[in-house]
Amino acid sequence: DAGVTQSPTHLIKTRGQQVTLRCSPKSGHDTVSWYQQALGQGPQFIFQYYEEEERQRGNFPDRFSGHQFPNYSSELNVNALLLGDSALYLCASSSASGIYTGELFFGEGSRLTVL
Amino acid sequence: KQEVTQIPAALSVPEGENLVLNCSFTDSAIYNLQWFRQDPGKGLTSLLLIQSSQREQTSGRLNASLDKSSGRSTLYIAASQPGDSATYLCAVISNTGGFKTIFGAGTRLFVKA
Numbered sequence: 001d002a003g004v005t006q007s008p009t010h011l012i013k014t015r016g017q018q019v020t021l022r023c024s025p026k027s028g029h030d031t032v033s034w035y036q037q038a039l040g041q042g043p044q045f046i047f048q049y050y051e052e053e054e055r056q057r058g059n060f061p062d063r064f065s066g067h068q069f070p071n072y073s074s075e076l077n078v079n080a081l082l083l084g085d086s087a088l089y090l091c092a093s094s095s096a097s098g099i100y101t102g103e104l105f106f107g108e109g110s111r112l113t114v115l
Numbered sequence: 116k117q118e119v120t121q122i123p124a125a126l127s128v129p130e131g132e133n134l135v136l137n138c139s140f141t142d143s144a145i146y147n148l149q150w151f152r153q154d155p156g157k158g159l160t161s162l163l164l165i166q167s168s169q170r171e172q173t174s175g176r177l178n179a180s181l182d183k184s185s186g187r188s189t190l191y192i193a194a195s196q197p198g199d200s201a202t203y204l205c206a207v208i209s210n211t212g213g214f215k216t217i218f219g220a221g222t223r224l225f226v227k228a
Binding site: 033041043044045055056102111 | 119151204214216218
């Protein structure tokens with residue numbers, strides 16, 4: 001049973017560029033959430049996707065956008081990269097019942113460095 | 116606005132010691148609370164999930180308790196081992212203002228052999 005998989009594991013970009021990160025949820029899960037984790041801090045909630053729609057969003061600018069596909073996989077896009085976007089980006093999947101989100105399972109993350 | 120605080124920020128103990136990690140939250144209207152372990156540069160591994168109607172959960176040497184009324188949870192680790200060295204994070208799902216997961220900053224644990 002494959003867990004949550006994320007790609008790429010590491011990437012380096014320069015300021016102003018755009019990046020796309022990908023996530024495949026754990027088998028049987030239909031909800032994907034994205035988090036940003038700066039060094040030494042806890043993960044910060046970016047947004048959550050369910051039934052191909054953004055269901056909840058944290059305090060992140062519109063430069064951060066996402067998408068969920070019919071197979072429940074998801075992408076996180078960040079435009080006009082800033083140095084402060086350097087972080088570990090984590091994807092979590094869960095199985096939703098109505099609007100309640102159950103136990104979260106995380107991938108290994110994508111380490112983004114912006115130069 | 117829900118805020119989650121973890122104390123202490125870092126902890127160093129000798130092998131074999133029992134220890135308690137603390138997590139507090141400001142808004143008691145939560146759906147559940149989940150404890151995670153994170154190794155350096157890695158993703159999060161789920162340890163225990165406590166539903167809002169539950170008081171505690173146990174898995175092996177780990178026991179987590181939840182007191183919603185006081186906004187507190189504790190993670191008890193029995194007979195600590197060097198392999199327990201990691202950062203431990205607690206997260207709550209609040210049901211006010213949408214179902215968002217709010218994390219604490221974590222407790223960095225080092226168990227000395």
